Amino acid sequence: MADKHKPAPMVDEVSDFEVLEVAVRELAIEKGLFSAEDHRRFAEFAHSIGPLPAARLVAKSWLDPEFKKLALEDGFTASKEVGIDWLNPTGFGTPSDYCDLRVLENTPSVHHVVVCTLCSCYPRPILGHSPEWYRTPNYRRRLVRWPRQVLSEFGLQIPSDVEVRVEDSNQKCRFMVMPMRPEGTEDWSEDQLAEIVTRDCMLGVALPHPDRKADDKRPVHKAANPVHGH
Amino acid sequence: MPSDTRQKVLRHIDIVGQLQPALHQPQHAPLPTEIDNAHYRAYMRTSHDVGGEPDVTIQWHEKEEEQWELNTYVTCECLAWRGVWNAEERRRRQNVDLGQTQYLGLPYYGRWLLSAARIMVDKQHITLTELMNKIDEVKKRYE
Numbered sequence: 001m002a003d004k005h006k007p008a009p010m011v012d013e014v015s016d017f018e019v020l021e022v023a024v025r026e027l028a029i030e031k032g033l034f035s036a037e038d039h040r041r042f043a044e045f046a047h048s049i050g051p052l053p054a055a056r057l058v059a060k061s062w063l064d065p066e067f068k069k070l071a072l073e074d075g076f077t078a079s080k081e082v083g084i085d086w087l088n089p090t091g092f093g094t095p096s097d098y099c100d101l102r103v104l105e106n107t108p109s110v111h112h113v114v115v116c117t118l119c120s121c122y123p124r125p126i127l128g129h130s131p132e133w134y135r136t137p138n139y140r141r142r143l144v145r146w147p148r149q150v151l152s153e154f155g156l157q158i159p160s161d162v163e164v165r166v167e168d169s170n171q172k173c174r175f176m177v178m179p180m181r182p183e184g185t186e187d188w189s190e191d192q193l194a195e196i197v198t199r200d201c202m203l204g205v206a207l208p209h210p211d212r213k214a215d216d217k218r219p220v221h222k223a224a225n226p227v228h229g230h
Numbered sequence: 231m232p233s234d235t236r237q238k239v240l241r242h243i244d245i246v247g248q249l250q251p252a253l254h255q256p257q258h259a260p261l262p263t264e265i266d267n268a269h270y271r272a273y274m275r276t277s278h279d280v281g282g283e284p285d286v287t288i289q290w291h292e293k294e295e296e297q298w299e300l301n302t303y304v305t306c307e308c309l310a311w312r313g314v315w316n317a318e319e320r321r322r323r324q325n326v327d328l329g330q331t332q333y334l335g336l337p338y339y340g341r342w343l344l345s346a347a348r349i350m351v352d353k354q355h356i357t358l359t360e361l362m363n364k365i366d367e368v369k370k371r372y373e
Contacts, residue, residue, distance in 0.1 A: 130292075
């Protein structure tokens with residue numbers, strides 16, 4: 001039903017973006033700015049990242065008060081324990097320009113949510129690629145001013161006696177949310193706990209729940225020529 | 231002019247017209263005395279600084295990634311890895327330098343891609359002619 005009202009795709013031929021992408025990549029390689037092997041290796045890294053290290057950081061923190069203290073005081077060092085070195089996230093040298101990770105602890109009286117109003121800064125090494133909605137002008141515009149309304153559109157109602165704190169990311173400093181451990185997870189292992197700490201929980205647009213092992217389903221914009229293997 | 235060319239030109243002019251921002255004050259390259267500091271400050275606002283602007287409620291979507299989008303991300307990172315640009319240059323080119331029409335009108339990675347092409351030309355790693363020739367050559371592969 002909804003699909004009927006969708007505009008027909010405007011792209012009915014090879015797009016100028018696709019042509020320009022090939023042209024820029026091939027020229028960069030021909031001129032020796034980087035090699036085809038560099039591109040292949042970085043693409044492999046790009047495929048390998050996701051929210052699991054961050055979920056593990058949260059699960060570890062729930063189980064180990066000492067680690068939690070470290071995570072909140074020094075996200076950079078705590079990240080190393082889940083396999084992420086912010087100075088060298090790929091392991092083969094990269095342009096990492098952000099080395100300060102701040103972990104924001106949710107409490108019974110404060111809920112955190114993350115945005116980047118100026119562009120789309122995101123803790124990619126530990127959380128993977130940002131979702132499309134995080135990059136939209138709409139999310140960036142409204143979240144800092146009407147956070148409760150935006151969160152409610154994500155299905156998250158924050159009670160009025162809980163403060164909502166919006167953290168605005170920037171080039172050098174990235175954020176992730178450490179949600180509160182939900183009831184019903186007593187005696188769970190780190191692996192079990194990590195499974196319910198989804199990407200949306202660590203951005204602050206959802207809360208972990210013992211029965212919730214994946215982010216809420218949302219409509220998906222289909223790609224004309226999706227990434228191979230998707 | 232052949233009629234299909236004429237149609238294309240008219241369509242181009244039409245779309246360009248529709249993409250002009252709607253201004254609510256006259257603009258005519260004013261005299262220095264006609265610009266007060268409040269206006270100067272407003273003109274200095276960059277179009278990517280959107281925090282706090284009003285917007286409508288929307289349905290939140292996930293998105294499948296185009297192959298060219300992933301390739302663009304990787305190309306931009308490789309250009310940084312090998313020292314062609316740094317984070318400050320990237321941000322300036324991808325966010326500030328585009329102007330509002332392109333900033334809001336192009337896809338996210340479309341902006342990245344333009345900035346990659348432009349840095350290579352601006353830093354004289356390639357000439358515009360080389361870029362245009364390469365674009366023509368790539369287009370022919372798809373014909």
